[in-house]
Structures are given as C-alpha cells and as structure tokens.
Amino acid sequence: MASIMFYLLSLILLTATLLCIFQRNPVHAVLYLVLGFFSLAIMFYLLGAPLVAAWEVIVYAGAIMVLFLFIIMMLGLAPQDRPEGPGWQRWLPFVILMAAVLACTLVIIALDPAATAQGEPYSLGPQDFGEALFGKYALAVQVVSFQLLFAAVGAYNLGRIQRGKGKP
Amino acid sequence: MDNNLVQIALQNVNMWAIMPSLILICFGMGLLLINVFLPRGTTKHAVWISLIGLVVTGLFVFKGWGDPQYGFNDAVALDNFAAFFNITFLVAAGLTILMSDEYLRREGYPVSEYYPLVLFTTAGAMWMASGTDMMTIFLGLEVMSVGLYVLAGFFRNQVRSNEAGLKYFLLGAFSTGFLLYGIALIYGVTGSTRLTEIGIYLNAHTSLLGNPMTLAGLVLIAIGFLFKIAVVPFHMWTPDVYEGAPTPITAFMSAGPKAAAFASFLRIMEYCFFSLKPEWTAMLWVLAVLTMVVGNVIAITQTNIKRMLAYSSIAHAGYALVGMVAANEIGYSGILFYMLAYAFMNIGAFAVLVLAGKKGEDNLTLEGFSGFGYKRPFLGVAMTIFLFSLMGLPPTAGFAGKFYIFAGAVKAGYLWLAVIGVLNSAVSLYYYLRVMVYMYFRDPLEDYAWVSMPVSVVVSIVIAIAGSLYLGIVPGFVMELAKLAVF
Numbered sequence: 090m091a092s093i094m095f096y097l098l099s100l101i102l103l104t105a106t107l108l109c110i111f112q113r114n115p116v117h118a119v120l121y122l123v124l125g126f127f128s129l130a131i132m133f134y135l136l137g138a139p140l141v142a143a144w145e146v147i148v149y150a151g152a153i154m155v156l157f158l159f160i161i162m163m164l165g166l167a168p169q170d171r172p173e174g175p176g177w178q179r180w181l182p183f184v185i186l187m188a189a190v191l192a193c194t195l196v197i198i199a200l201d202p203a204a205t206a207q208g209e210p211y212s213l214g215p216q217d218f219g220e221a222l223f224g225k226y227a228l229a230v231q232v233v234s235f236q237l238l239f240a241a242v243g244a245y246n247l248g249r250i251q252r253g254k255g256k257p
Numbered sequence: 258m259d260n261n262l263v264q265i266a267l268q269n270v271n272m273w274a275i276m277p278s279l280i281l282i283c284f285g286m287g288l289l290l291i292n293v294f295l296p297r298g299t300t301k302h303a304v305w306i307s308l309i310g311l312v313v314t315g316l317f318v319f320k321g322w323g324d325p326q327y328g329f330n331d332a333v334a335l336d337n338f339a340a341f342f343n344i345t346f347l348v349a350a351g352l353t354i355l356m357s358d359e360y361l362r363r364e365g366y367p368v369s370e371y372y373p374l375v376l377f378t379t380a381g382a383m384w385m386a387s388g389t390d391m392m393t394i395f396l397g398l399e400v401m402s403v404g405l406y407v408l409a410g411f412f413r414n415q416v417r418s419n420e421a422g423l424k425y426f427l428l429g430a431f432s433t434g435f436l437l438y439g440i441a442l443i444y445g446v447t448g449s450t451r452l453t454e455i456g457i458y459l460n461a462h463t464s465l466l467g468n469p470m471t472l473a474g475l476v477l478i479a480i481g482f483l484f485k486i487a488v489v490p491f492h493m494w495t496p497d498v499y500e501g502a503p504t505p506i507t508a509f510m511s512a513g514p515k516a517a518a519f520a521s522f523l524r525i526m527e528y529c530f531f532s533l534k535p536e537w538t539a540m541l542w543v544l545a546v547l548t549m550v551v552g553n554v555i556a557i558t559q560t561n562i563k564r565m566l567a568y569s570s571i572a573h574a575g576y577a578l579v580g581m582v583a584a585n586e587i588g589y590s591g592i593l594f595y596m597l598a599y600a601f602m603n604i605g606a607f608a609v610l611v612l613a614g615k616k617g618e619d620n621l622t623l624e625g626f627s628g629f630g631y632k633r634p635f636l637g638v639a640m641t642i643f644l645f646s647l648m649g650l651p652p653t654a655g656f657a658g659k660f661y662i663f664a665g666a667v668k669a670g671y672l673w674l675a676v677i678g679v680l681n682s683a684v685s686l687y688y689y690l691r692v693m694v695y696m697y698f699r700d701p702l703e704d705y706a707w708v709s710m711p712v713s714v715v716v717s718i719v720i721a722i723a724g725s726l727y728l729g730i731v732p733g734f735v736m737e738l739a740k741l742a743v744f
Contacts (some may be wrong), residue, residue, distance in 0.1 A: 227270065230331040232384060232396040235282060239377045239400060242289065243407030246370050247422075 091135050091199070094193055099137075100185050102128045108182060114168055115161045119156055120183060126150040127190050134197065138213050258609070273321070274328030274335045274387070277314045277343050279377040283312030285376035286361060294367045304358050304713065305371040307376055311351045316341045322617035323741075329452060332390040336619045337742040338550050338593075339387035345597045346386070348377040349513035352604040355717035357505040359366050363708065364503070366412055371457060375509065378404030380492055382517035389528070391440045391450040394521045398436070398485070401514055402429050408509070409502040421453040421501025428484070428494045435479025442474030443529070452528035459673050460532045475530055475537065482525075486516035489548040498568035508607030511570040512600035519577060519592060526581070526742050527589075534584060541582045542674060548575030552732040563621045569647060572685060573599060579671075580662040588665030595662055597735065598654035598728045602646035605721025609640045612718075614708055628701030635710075637696055639718050645691045646725045649682045652726035661736060665666065 102125050109121035130145035222230060272279065288306050295302065318340050338513035354375060361367050381404060384397025406429065410422015421713030444450055446465055448460040458465075465471050484491040499507045526537060558564035577595050580588035610621065613629065613636065630637030646653035657681065663675040728735055 097371075100362055124581050129647060141700055161514060226332070226390075228275070228332045228390075229392040229396055232393065232400065235377075235380075236396065236400050236403065238286075239374070242370060242377075243374065243403060246368065246374075249408060 090196075094196070095132060095135055097189065097195060098128045098132050099124075101189055102132070104182075105186055115160065115166050117183075119161065122157075123150045123154050124183065124186055124190065126154070127187075128193075129256050131190065131193055138215055140215055140218060170200070183205070269328070269330045271326060271328035274326040274333045276326075277318050277335070278387075278664070280314045280317060281310055281376045281380045281383070284313075285373035285380070288373045290371070290374075292690055296370070299368045299369045300358055300372075303372040304354060306367040307354050307372040308674075309518045310376060310716045311379075315344065318347070322738075323657045327389075329393075331382070331453070334389045334392050335387050335389050337738075338744065339383070339522070341362075341593050341739060341742040342386035342516055343383050343594070345516045345593075345600050345604045346513045348597065349509055349516070349600045349604060350375055350610065351542055352515075352600070352717045352721060353505045353509040354387060355720075356508070356604075356608045356611050356714045357503075357532070359711045359714050360503065360505055360614075361707075363614065364412060364415075364481060371408070371411065374404050374408055374420040376473075378408065378509075379513065382513055385517040386520035386524075387525070391444070391452070391453050391455075391525075394525070395433075395437065395440060397517075398481075399433065401517060402433065402485075405429075405506075405510060405514060406729050408506045409498055411503055411506065412680050415501075417501035418503065421498045424494055424501075425498045432481055432484035432491070435477045435484070435587060439474045439477030439479075440476065441480060442470050445512045446471050446474060449643050449662050452525060455529040456531060459529065463532070466532055469722070471533075472536070475533060476540075478525060479522070479537065479540070479604040482518050482522040483544065484576075486522070487569065487571050488574055488578060492548070492551070495571055496564050496567045499570070500561065504563065504607055504611050507567075508604040511566070511603050511607075512596075515570070515574065516596040516600065519596060523560070523581065523589065523592065538582050538584055539651070541578055542671070545575050545578035545582055546673065546677055548572065548576075548578060549678060553688075556685070559688070560619050560623050560627065561602070562623065562692060565692075566603070566610075567686070569685065570603065572681065575604075575681070576659060576662060576678055579666050579674055582671060582674060583662070583665035583669040585665055585669050586740060586743055587661055587668055590736065591658065591661035591665050591744040593739040593742055594728070594732070594736055595651070595658035598646070598658040601721045601724030601728065602643045602655055605718055605725060606640065606643040606647065606719075608694050608714055608718045609636050609643065612708060612710060612714055623692065623695050624702065626695045627699035628696070630693075630699060633710075635715075636718075639722055640696065641693060642725055643691060644723055644727065648686055648689045651725070652724045652729045653724060654732070657729050657732035657736075661732075674699065 105121045105125040107129065109118045109125065112118040112121065126145055126149045130142040130150070133139075133145055180204040284306060286311075288303055291302065291306070321335060322337065325334060327334045328689075354372060357371065358367075363370060371595055372504055378401050381400030382395050385394055385401060386397075388394035388397055406426040410419050412418035416623050419678060440450070443455060446468065447455045449455055449458065454717065459471070480491065484494075487495040502510065519558075549572055551570050552570075552575055554573065556565050556568035559568060573595075577592050577599075579590040580595070582588070583591075612633070613621075613626065630641075640652065646655035649655040649658075649659040659678070662679055666672075666675040666678070
C-alpha cells in the first residue's frame with residue numbers, strides 16, 4: 090500500500106512541479122508549488138519522518154510560500170489581463186491533483202489513526218533531530234548563521250540606492 | 258517525561274580548529290561596524306584593518322603548523338593541509354586588497370563594504386579547505402560563492418559587471434545543485450556525511466563500489482567542484498565572468514576560490530573515494546587533457562588581455578589536475594605548491610593590468626599595450642616576470658610548480674599526460690610572448706594619460722614578484738612544507 094502511494098505521490102509531485110514551471114501567472118505557479126510541497130510532506134511521512142513532514146508543511150508550504158506571494162504582490166508581477174476561455178479549465182488540474190493528495194492523506198489516517206506503525210525502524214523525533222543538529226552538525230548551524238549575515242551585507246550593497254544618482 | 262529530557266550541550270567543540278576563519282570574520286564584522294560611523298567614501302582605514310586581519314590570521318596559521326586541531330566532532334580539521342591552503346588564500350586576499358583601493362576609486366566605487374566581503378569570502382574558502390564533513394565543505398563553498406557573486410557584480414552601474422555577477426550566480430547555483438545531489442546520493446549509500454566514515458564504509462563494503470548510486474554520487478560531486486575549478490567542459494562561465502568582474506576580484510577568483518575548490522576536491526577524493534581511485538583518475542585524465550588543450554588553444558585567439566588570462570587560467574587548472582591524476586605524494590604536493598605559485602604570478606599580472614589602465618577606462622587590449630615596456634619600465638619588467646612564470650620558464654615559480662606536477666605524473670606512470678602537458682606549455686608560449694612583443698617591439702599608438710602608481714599597488718606587485726622568484730629559485734623549502742601537508 091505504501092509503495093503504491095509513494096509512486097502516486099511522486100507522479101503528483103512531478104506533475105505539479107512541471108505545471109509550476111509552465112504557468113504564466115506567478116500566483117498560479119506558487120499554488121502548484123504548494124501542492125508539490127504537500128505531496129512531498131506525505132512522502133516524508135511514508136518514509137517514517139513525521140517531523141520532517143510537519144516542517145515541510147509549516148515552513149515551506151506555510152512560511153516560505155507566503156513570502157513568495159508577498160513579493161509577487163509587492164512587485165506587481167501578476168498579469169492584469171484575464172486569459173480567454175472558461176475559468177474551470179485552468180483550475181481543473183490543480184483541483185484534481187489536490188484532491189488526490191488529500192485522498193492519500195485520508196487513506197493514511199484511515200489505515201493508521203494513531204500514526205504508530207509507519208516507519209518503525211527509522212522513526213525520527215524532535216529530540217534526535219536536536220541532538221544531531223547541535224552535536225554532530227554544530228559547526229554547520231554556526232556557518233549558516235554567518236552566511237545569513239554575509240548575504241545580507243551583499244544584498245544591501247547590490248540593492249542600495251545611490252545618493253544623488255537616483256535609482257540604479 | 259522529565260527524566261527523558263536530555264541536556265544538549267555543544268560537545269568536543271575546540272574552537273582552535275576554526276580559529277583562522279573566526280579571526281577573519283571578527284575583523285570583517287568589526288569593519289562593518291566601524292563603517293557605520295564613518296562618512297561614505299573613506300576606505301583607507303578598511304584597507305589597513307583588513308590587512309592587519311589577514312596578517313594576524315597568517316601568524317596564527319604559521320604558529321599552528323604541525324599541530325593539527327580537530328573540532329566539532331570531526332566536522333573540521335586544521336591540519337597541515339588546511340594550513341597550507343589557508344596561507345594561499347591569505348596571500349591571494351592580501352594582494353587583492355592591496356590593489357583594490359586604487360581601482361575602486363578610479364571606477365568611482367570607493368565603497369568600504371568591499372573589504373569585509375573579501376574577508377568573508379576568504380573565511381568561506383578556509384572552511385572548504387579544513388572541512389572534513391560534507392556539510393562543512395558545502396556550507397563553506399556557499400559562503401565563498403555568495404561573497405563572490407556579490408563581488409563579481411560589485412559595480413552596479415556597469416552592465417558588464419552586472420552580467421558577470423548574474424551569470425556567475427545562475428551557473429554557480431546550478432552547479433551547487435549538482436554537488437548537493439551528489440552529497441545526498443553518497444549519504445544515501447553510506448549513511449554518513451563525515452569524509453572518513455564514508456571512506457571506511459565504502460572500503461568495507463566493496464559491493465557498493467560498482468553501485469550506480471555510488472558512481473552517480475561520485476560524478477555529481479566531482480562536477481560540482483570541477484565547475485568551480487573551471488575545468489572543460491564546465492568552463493563556459495569563466496571568460497565572461499572574469500572579463501566583466503572588477504579586475505582585483507578577477508585576480509582573487511582565479512587564485513583563492515580555485516585553490517579552495519581544489520582543496521576540498523582533493524580531500525573528498527582522497528578521504529572518501531580512495532577505493533575508487535582507478536575510476537576517478539581515468540575520468541580526470543580525460544578532463545585534464547581537454548582542459549589544457551581547450552584553454553590554451555582558445556587563449557591564442559584572444560585580443561583582450563583580461564580574457565586571455567581567463568582562458569589561461571582554465572589551462573592552468575588543467576595543469577593542476579594532472580597532479581590529481583598522478584594521485585601520489587609529489588602530484589598532490591605539486592598541486593599545493595602550484596596553487597601558491599599561481600596566486601603570486603596571476604594576481605601580480607592582474608595588478609599590472611590595474612595600473613595599465615588609462616584615466617577613466619580600462620586598457621586591456623593587446624594594441625593598448627604597444628610600447629608599454631618603455632613608457633612604464635617597472636611595470637614592463639614586472640609583467641615580463643609574471644608572464645615568464647605563467648609560461649613556466651625557469652627561474653620562476655611557474656617552472657618549479659609545473660616541474661613537480663609533471664614529475665608526479667611521470668612517477669605515477671602517466672608519461673603521455675606529462676608530454677601533453679609540456680606540449681601545451683609550449684603552445685602557451687605563443688600568446689604570453691605576444692603580450693611581450695607588443696610591450697617591447699611596438700611603438701606606442703598615442704601618448705596616453707597613464708594613471709599614477711600608488712604605493713599600495715606597487716607593494717602588491719613587489720610582493721608578487723618576490724613570491725614568484727623565491728618559489729622559482731629556491732622551491733625546496735616550500736615544497737618540503739607541501740609534502741608535509743599532503744595526506
């Protein structure tokens with residue numbers, strides 16, 4: 090059952106990512122990306138990493154995609170003119186794929202309500218994660234935090250408006 | 258439940274293992290803070306502070322020679338190998354900073370944030386050289402690359418610089434994807450990101466060596482580094498980026514980050530994939546020959562000196578790869594030696610290019626160098642020494658470096674590879690000598706308003722000359738150090 094679901098979700102993930110690339114409207118592209126993240130989250134769950142699955146939804150589909158939408162709206166990238174044809178044709182693929190992802194979720198809940206049986210040998214909890222992060226990969230955490238500073242300095246330099254010269 | 262709570266404490270940290278990069282970062286961040294309180298356009302203090310930072314770091318690295326430090330549960334190691342490469346990065350960064358102030362001022366960008374970015378990039382290169390964990394190496398690479406993306410596009414109002422920054426960013430991000438995918442596959446095979454653990458695991462499970470996933474991981478990791486080293490066929494970005502970036506940054510990119518990529522590449526191949534040595538040396542054999550031939554042949558047709566040096570840097574990456582194909586002590590230590598020598602000679606050549614500029618514009622065409630040797634005798638002699646060194650003629654550093662690398666190849670039984678390398682050096686004579694022909698045997702086209710010679714750039718040229726000649730005349734001492742540094 091799990092392997093059938095895995096291949097189904099992989100198919101959905103690939104389709105959603107391809108559709109995301111080929112969308113003209115950036116907002117639609119973001120929606121397909123969210124769809125991809127959802128199917129990826131369930132795949133992580135199937136692999137026995139419920140924690141990563143939750144993060145996939147909270148961090149990627151939640152926080153980062155909101156940031157994407159925010160920037161798209163701030164820069165006014167969304168096209169103003171409405172394309173020809175009835176609206177449902179554009180929404181049909183999204184609705185079908187989303188329904189499939191939700192169906193997979195429901196099947197998992199129905200088969201395993203307490204979320205116990207999945208991936209017993211590889212179960213990974215928050216504690217394991219924390220120990221790995223601040224034990225084995227302590228240096229990586231610090232380098233990443235340094236890197237954020239460097240990137241901020243660089244972005245400031247490239248994006249700064251020069252005094253007296255107007256916009257670059 | 259309370260009993261299950263564990264105290265997560267940082268264990269086996271040993272900050273000494275990352276001390277060189279920490280010192281550089283402290284100086285960089287201090288400089289950023291100082292810049293806030295000073296008016297825009299003051300940069301002299303930034304030059305001095307970053308130079309002091311580099312010297313302090315250098316003293317620390319020298320002091321730690323022969324006393325390896327391991328930290329963060331073996332995620333990072335400051336051994337002799339890392340120390341030797343750290344010196345190379347410091348030399349590259351120091352020479353770059355010395356020539357930058359004049360150039361930035363002339364181009365109308367006296368921005369003091371430039372210097373902290375160079376220091377941070379150097380720190381990233383140090384993490385790459387001393388990382389003994391895939392994560393450390395990858396993050397070091399990212400720190401270094403992000404700094405370089407910004408520095409390559411630093412002249413925001415110049416289209417060429419913008420193009421260089423954007424091109425480097427897009428292709429660099431793409432190649433980083435390859436590297437990360439390779440790391441993920443190797444992690445999937447071995448269940449570890451520690452280099453030594455991967456090596457031991459692969460050696461113990463010989464059935465995994467032929468596994469497509471292992472081989473794919475090896476190839477993808479190699480592609481990630483070969484892109485940074487600018488090896489054919491992953492070299493397409495090099496000419497445009499090197500031509501468009503500010504000249505001091507081009508000099509830095511061709512020496513520091515290239516050496517850093519070589520450092521991690523060497524360490525990963527030697528620590529993780531020693532069981533697959535016949536496979537990857539065969540792969541690198543082909544790439545080394547391709548790189549030398551393509552780099553040298555295309556360099557012949559260039560009329561822009563900066564672009565010619567870009568193609569020549571591709572060719573030099575090919576020479577250094579020969580040392581990796583040899584995969585013995587002389588070959589590896591030859592790479593270390595060659596990277597240091599290349600930092601001196603190539604950055605020196607770029608420093609001369611900075612001073613060869615006319616007022617307000619660059620002077621990079623061959624025509625523009627007509628009669629240069631008589632107009633500016635000192636710069637002419639300096640350029641001659643650097644070009645001799647790049648050609649690989651005695652008594653310069655380039656000769657000694659190529660000698661060691663090709664000696665390693667011959668010793669490992671790759672006689673033909675060494676022959677191809679020497680033949681390529683002969684081809685390179687043509688385009689290096691052509692610059693000298695223009696400098697000494699052509700009459701100047703017109704009387705330019707040459708830029709003045711500020712002390713800082715002259716100092717960097719003098720240091721570069723001293724380095725090129727010292728490594729060429731008495732290479733023994735540094736070569737002994739390089740031999741102590743390899744695994």
